[in-house]
Amino acid sequence: xxxxxxxxxxxxxxEGLIFKVAMLYTYNPQDREDLYQEIVFQLWKSFDxxxxxxxxxxxxxxxxxxxxxxNLKSTKKQVxxxxxxxxxxxxxxxxxxxxxxxxxxxxxxxxxxxxxxxxIILLFLEGKSHQxxxxxxxxxxxxxxxxxxxxxxxxxxxxxxxx
Numbered sequence: 001x002x003x004x005x006x007x008x009x010x011x012x013x014x015e016g017l018i019f020k021v022a023m024l025y026t027y028n029p030q031d032r033e034d035l036y037q038e039i040v041f042q043l044w045k046s047f048d049x050x051x052x053x054x055x056x057x058x059x060x061x062x063x064x065x066x067x068x069x070x071n072l073k074s075t076k077k078q079v080x081x082x083x084x085x086x087x088x089x090x091x092x093x094x095x096x097x098x099x100x101x102x103x104x105x106x107x108x109x110x111x112x113x114x115x116x117x118x119x120i121i122l123l124f125l126e127g128k129s130h131q132x133x134x135x136x137x138x139x140x141x142x143x144x145x146x147x148x149x150x151x152x153x154x155x156x157x158x159x160x161x162x163x
Contacts, residue, residue, distance in 0.1 A: 007047055011040055014060055018043075021061070024122055025068040025115070035071055042067045054135050061128075062136040065119050072115070109158050117151050124148055 001009075011018070018039050026032040043063050050059050110121055116137070123133045130148070134141040 007044060010056065014057065017057060017060055018064055021064040021068055024118060025072060035068060038071060039064045039067045058132050058135050061123065065136060069115060105159060109155050112158060113151065120147055121151055
């Protein structure tokens with residue numbers, strides 16, 4: 001299979017991953033589309049450097065999140081983000097109203113986290129291992145565990161204070 005065809009196939013199979021990152025770090029549809037395209041462009045530019053030492057999704061998350069964060073910093077745009085529940089709630093099968101309310105409360109408090117913390121918690125909620133998160137974010141596995149613990153404590157504290 002030709003490189004270009006293989007790349008398009010990979011992007012098509014993983015467009016949900018790219019979309020989630022674009023949704024998390026943008027607010028309006030135009031910025032989301034721009035970021036989505038920039039992520040795909042950066043994936044293409046670095047496609048040859050993917051050495052398959054890690055999972056394809058790990059590499060893609062890393063490129064996507066780095067692109068999103070760099071894009072925000074370089075354009076010095078005010079960070080307007082979409083509520084995380086719009087990114088993840090559509091995939092959750094929540095039949096219990098109480099559970100739905102708890103999730104809504106959790107996602108409201110996740111919005112108060114900084115950009116890196118939101119990225120880490122997104123990956124954690126996606127079921128990524130500490131090792132995968134470490135590879136994506138570029139920190140040690142033990143640091144991931146520490147950050148997740150701190151994020152959980154921060155969320156627990158802010159939710160408790162709100163109630």
